Amino acid sequence: MTLSKLTFCPLGAIFDVDDTLLDNYAGHLGKNLHEHARLLAVREIGQKYRISGLVEVSDEQNKAAISRASEHSIEGSVWQLMYEVGLVDSPAVDHDNALLKEIAARKRELYEPVLREFGAPLPRALEFVKAMYVLTDSKIAIASGADKHNVQAFLQTSGMSTVFEERRVIARQDFVRAKPDPESFEMAFQTLALADSDRGRVLAFEDDPKGVAAAKRAGLYVCAITSRFSEAELMKAEIVPDMVHGSYADFADSLGIVL
CATH class of the missing domain: 3.40.50.1000 (HAD superfamily/HAD-like)
Structure with a gap:
């Protein structure tokens, strides 16, 4: 109580x-600003390396990632998506993983202008x-x-x-x-x-x-x-x-x- x-x-x-x-959720994006930037980054890097699991991540998967992740961070939510599509074997975040670092860095690049605008x-x-x-x-x-x-x-x-x-x-x-x-x-x-x-x-x-x-x-x-x-x-x-x-x-x- x-x-x-x-x-x-x-x-x-x-x-x-x-x-x-x-x-x-401000602005007209219709989705969380972090979710928007994260999904763009995941799909972009997925296309770069032809990883179909990342390219096909759904809005629903992306939205739920931060809640399901073992830690509340950019790396945690991205790693959770990587785990769910079968790219990694454990839900425990490996902060040294090269793919994780690249996606997280791209998400950060995409997020700042969205934050400043919306x-x-x-x-x-x-x-x-x-x-x-x-x-x-x-x-x-x-x-x-x-x-x-x-x-x-x-x-x-x-x-x-x-x-x-x-x-x-x-x-x-x-x-x-x-x-x-x-x-x-x-x-x-x-x-x-x-x-x-x-x-x-x-x-x-x-x-x-x-x-x-x-x-x-x-x-x-x-x-x-x-x-x-x-x-x-x-x-x-x-x-x-x-x-x-x-x-x-x-x-x-x-x-x-x-x-």
Whole structure:
């Protein structure tokens, strides 16, 4: 059971980016921005090497890849597709695999212009982040599995770069183990300069079950937004959030914040 009202004053906040702050379904593409770039990259490299399994990856397979993957990352989702079409024998990601590296690199190249053209914050996300900046005396951070330059590009275009200090932006290049491992949230928490005993009063905002698990393992109070997964799906996971809402307006109400 999740709470509808927060019963303490938060000392800090840590945000995921994709589908938590960034609306990956903005624009007219009709699909998630990451999914769009990933499918283009997979099919392009498949055509380059005449790998029919990659060329024929369906929209449905591609969409489900990140949820089925063993880790929440570009490499994890691409590897999952490679595993499903029979190119590799194990679902455990081999980060040294040459084909994986090439597809992931191409996906990154394709994603940045799509992000800059279509990327936009979720409704009221900017106002909420600014309110949390004030409420926590500027102790807010990012813990994202996305590439750092893409995170920074989004923060700049969304107007959030003024409230997230660069040293508090933890992205894929900063850690080794992707979510559901807590490493990214652990690093983000350390940037807040709070006591270890304060972890339970730091809010972690996530949208994905793997991210929820990572934040909970870091000892944080987890708030999940239903931008991609329903409340029922989030609550069926092995590790569940402390609070679930469908919008930042609802979170603001739970925290007693006026946006």
